[in-house]
Amino acid sequence: MMDRQLLQPGKTCWRVEDADRFSVIIDAADYFVAARRAMLEARHSILLLGWDFDPRIKFGEPEKGEPATLGAFILWLAERTPTLQIRLLRWDTGALKSLLCWRSLRTLARWAMHPRITLRLDGKHPFSGSQHHKIVAIDDQLAFCGGIDMTVGRWDTRAHRDHDPRRKSPDGAALKPWHDATSMFDGKAARAIGDLARDRWKTVTGDCLPLPASRHTCWPEGFTPAFEAVRLGIARTIPKMEDTAPCHEIEGAYLSLIARAQRFIYAESQYFASRKVAHAIAKRLTEEDGPEIVVINPLSAEGWLEPVAMDTARARLVEALQRLDTHGRFRLYHPVTEGDAPIYVHAKVTVVDSDILRVGSSNFNNRSLRLDTECDVLLCTDEGDNASSGPKIAALRNDLLAEHLGVTPAQVADLLEQTGSLIETIERLRAPGRTLTPYRVPALSGIEEWLADNEILDPHGPDEIFEMPGRNSLFKGWAALRRKCRPRG
Numbered sequence: 120m121m122d123r124q125l126l127q128p129g130k131t132c133w134r135v136e137d138a139d140r141f142s143v144i145i146d147a148a149d150y151f152v153a154a155r156r157a158m159l160e161a162r163h164s165i166l167l168l169g170w171d172f173d174p175r176i177k178f179g180e181p182e183k184g185e186p187a188t189l190g191a192f193i194l195w196l197a198e199r200t201p202t203l204q205i206r207l208l209r210w211d212t213g214a215l216k217s218l219l220c221w222r223s224l225r226t227l228a229r230w231a232m233h234p235r236i237t238l239r240l241d242g243k244h245p246f247s248g249s250q251h252h253k254i255v256a257i258d259d260q261l262a263f264c265g266g267i268d269m270t271v272g273r274w275d276t277r278a279h280r281d282h283d284p285r286r287k288s289p290d291g292a293a294l295k296p297w298h299d300a301t302s303m304f305d306g307k308a309a310r311a312i313g314d315l316a317r318d319r320w321k322t323v324t325g326d327c328l329p330l331p332a333s334r335h336t337c338w339p340e341g342f343t344p345a346f347e348a349v350r351l352g353i354a355r356t357i358p359k360m361e362d363t364a365p366c367h368e369i370e371g372a373y374l375s376l377i378a379r380a381q382r383f384i385y386a387e388s389q390y391f392a393s394r395k396v397a398h399a400i401a402k403r404l405t406e407e408d409g410p411e412i413v414v415i416n417p418l419s420a421e422g423w424l425e426p427v428a429m430d431t432a433r434a435r436l437v438e439a440l441q442r443l444d445t446h447g448r449f450r451l452y453h454p455v456t457e458g459d460a461p462i463y464v465h466a467k468v469t470v471v472d473s474d475i476l477r478v479g480s481s482n483f484n485n486r487s488l489r490l491d492t493e494c495d496v497l498l499c500t501d502e503g504d505n506a507s508s509g510p511k512i513a514a515l516r517n518d519l520l521a522e523h524l525g526v527t528p529a530q531v532a533d534l535l536e537q538t539g540s541l542i543e544t545i546e547r548l549r550a551p552g553r554t555l556t557p558y559r560v561p562a563l564s565g566i567e568e569w570l571a572d573n574e575i576l577d578p579h580g581p582d583e584i585f586e587m588p589g590r591n592s593l594f595k596g597w598a599a600l601r602r603k604c605r606p607r608g
Contacts, residue, residue, distance in 0.1 A: 124501050125352075125375050125376060125379060125475060125497070125501065125502075126352035126502050127371075129368075130371045131354060131371040131372040132372065133311075133315075133352075133353050133355050133368055134311050135350055135352050135353075135502065136306070136307040136308040136311045136351060136353070137307045137348070137349075137350055138304040138305060138306040138307070138309070138346075138349055139305050139347065139348060140338060140346070140347055141302065141308075141346040141347075141351065141498065142304070142342060142344050142346070143265075143300060143301075143302050143345065143476070143478055143515055144267075144301050144302070145300050145518075146276060146299055147267050147273040147274045147275060148274060148275060148276040148277075150263070150267050151177075151179040151269075151274065152179045152180050152341075153263075153303060153339045153342050154179065154255055154263060154339075155178055155192065157255075157303075157339045158192075158196060159196070160258075160335070161200065161203055161258055161337065162202055162258055162331075163202055163258055163331040163332055163333055164204050164256070164257070164258055164259070164313075164331045165196075165204075165206070165255070165257055165258075166206050166254070166255070166313065166316040166317070166320070166328075167207045167254070167255050167269070168208045168209075168241075168319060169207070169208070169209050169210075169250075169268055169269060170209070170210050170250060170251050170253065171210065171213045172189065172207055172268075172269050173189065173223065173269070173270040173271050174188060174189050174191075174193070174223055175188055175189070175190065175220075175222055175223060175226070175271070176188060176270065176271055176273075176274070176289060177189075178192050178269070179192075188226075188289075189269055190223075190226035190227075193236060194226075194233065197235050205235060205236045206237045206238075206239070206328070207230075207236075207238045208239050208240075208241050208250070208316075208323060209239075210240070210241055210249050210250035210251070211240035211241055211242040211250075212242075212249065222289070239320070239323060241323045243363070244358060244360075244491070245358050245359070245490060247490070248358050248486065248491050248492075249490075250491070250492050251480050251487070251491040251493050252480055252492055252493065252494050253265055253266055253267055253268055253301065254494060256309070256313040256315075256316045257309075257337045258331040258335070259309060259310040259331045260305055260309055260310075260331075260333075260335060261304070261305050261309050261336075262304055262305075262309040263301050263302065263303050264301065264302050264312055264353075264478070264479060264480075264495075265299075265300055265301025265479060266299055266300055266301060266465055266467040266478075266480055267299045267300070267301045271288050271289065271294075272288070272294050272297060273299060273465070274286060274297070275298070275299075279296040279297075279298065279454075279456055279553075280456070281296075281456045281457060281458040281460055295460070295461070295462075295463055296456055296461075296463065297462070297465060298387075298454060298462050298464050298465065298466055298522075299465045299466050300387070300466035300467070300468050300478060301478065302478040302479075302496050304351060305336070305337070305338060308353065308496075312353065312494075315353070322363070345511055345515070346498065346508055348504060349503075349504070350498075350502045350503040351498055352496070352497040352499065353494065353495075353496060354369045354479070354495045354496075355368050355369065355492075355494055355495075356368070356370070356487060356493035358489060358490050358491065358492065367488065367489065369479070369487065369488060369495050370488040370489070372477065372495065372497060373393075373395070373396055373399070373469075373483075376469065376477065377399040377400060377471075378399065378403075379471060379475070380410035381472050382411065383412075383413070383470075383472055383516075383541045384400075384410055384411070384412045384470075384471050385415075385471075385516050385519070385520070385541065386414045386468065386469045386483070387414075387466040387467065387468045388414065388415070388416060388466075388482045389416070389420070389464060389465050389466075389467065390420060390429045390433065390482045390483055391429075391432075391433045391451065391483045391484075392428070392429045392432035392433055392436065392483065392484040392485065393484050393485055393487070393488060394485060395485075396483045396488075397436040397440065400440060400449065401440055401443050404444045404446070404449055407446075409446070411448045411449075411450075412449045413450050413451075413541055414451045415453070415454065415466075415519075415555070416451055416453060417453060417461065417462070417463045417465075419461075421463065432484075433451075434560050437558060437560055438560045441560070448542070450542050450545070450558075452545070452555035452557055452558060453555065454523040454554075454555055454556075455555075455556055457552045457553045467479050467480060467495075470512060470513075470519075474499065474500045474509060475499050475500070475512070476497065476498040476508075476515065477495055477496070477497045477498075479493065479495025480493045480494055481494075513532075514528065514532075517531040517532045517535070520544075520548075523553075523554070523555050524545065524548045524550075524555060525550070526548055530548065531544060534548065
């Protein structure tokens with residue numbers, strides 16, 4: 120029997136706390152501005168947890184006399200505010216590339232020499248795992264939690280222009296369009312993120328950090344909150360290690376929100392490779408009156424290894440889901456620019472009906488549920504006084520779809536009301552230029568199928584990394600669903 124509420128501490132979340140103000144920030148152009156303005160209000164503590172930090176990037180919109188790059192801004196901020204401690208925790212393996220860049224090394228050395236700037240590398244993860252948080256905690260008064268890293272290649276506007284001269288690397292090279300998202304909130308929920316950041320700092324360094332002393336507002340000027348006086352769930356993934364108990368709250372949240380959907384699930388994710396998420400979706404697709412499910416993915420994963428691991432698993436899972444989708448309720452799309460160039464999707468957002476909003480660092484892949492450290496934030500209308508948030512949750516979904524389809528949110532909302540179908544709405548609004556293109560299952564080689572089916576490159580937790588192939592299976596538990604959809608007669 121399904122629990123009455125989605126947010127169950129210890130099952131689907133860690134804590135449920137009040138936020139006076141809450142917003143979702145789409146794309147890094149606005150995020151970098153908001154984060155910079157909020158950091159300027161810090162008095163005692165800034166804690167940054169990330170997969171990567173690149174001190175060379177242009178960070179926000181500096182006022183006259185302020186430094187432009189992230190590295191110089193952090194140094195300037197520490198000098199400007201004598202009571203301020205700035206601490207950064209970044210994934211250790213990902214930091215290796217900084218050792219090859221003289222400009223980064225020079226800034227890191229200056230950080231290291233400053234008495235109130237502390238950089239630590241997070242190696243407290245299983246083999247092949249990562250520190251995947253993207254968190255900023257400011258004086259326990261304001262927090263950012265989502266999918267945007269403060270590094271090269273993340274900056275873009277919601278226009279995702281084909282040729283934006285501002286979208287470039289520190290060396291001046293043009294960069295591809297990039298879609299991303301994070302959340303910003305204050306109140307007790309922000310203090311909880313401060314607790315999470317301090318807990319992680321202690322786990323990695325052994326040091327207990329003091330609580331910030333001040334109580335003041337850090338909400339950045341120019342950013343109107345989308346939600347006010349709401350309760351937020353905070354969910355985590357903590358991988359199993361010899362001296363660390365595992366935590367699978369995000370996995371529990373995913374499975375619960377998929378099971379609860381009545382009409383629509385709209386999701387943006389960098390990957391679609393999770394065995395458990397796909398199986399939960401498959402069960403809903405076999406229902407006579409289940410929800411429509413729309414997933415927005417990049418055309419291909421980034422890097423040299425990720426396409427082998429994630430794209431092949433996606434192909435196998437989508438192919439299997441299409442066989443089960445006898446009612447035509449599942450679609451996977453890629454966004455493209457006006458000039459038909461792929462927009463890389465790095466956002467991690469899920470909207471269920473008009474009832475549930477999730478924003479965080481986790482993806483629809485195995486490692487996000489068991490192997491990496493992750494943090495997500497959830498807003499549910501069945502929690503506390505959140506019931507009135509439904510229209511705003513739906514408006515965010517419509518706004519995201521409008522961005523991808525090159526139309527207005529009102530056009531999406533009006534057509535969705537007419538059709539009652541998320542998929543039909545998308546299909547009728549698709550047009551040449553800025554749009555969503557349907558995913559096509561590619562042909563895979565035998566070795567690619569074997570790698571995907573055995574989850575060689577995306578293991579379902581640290582215990583499976585060194586298991587013999589064949590014991591893991593991408594389609595473990597699917598036999599009953601296949602039998603259910605098998606034609607009879």
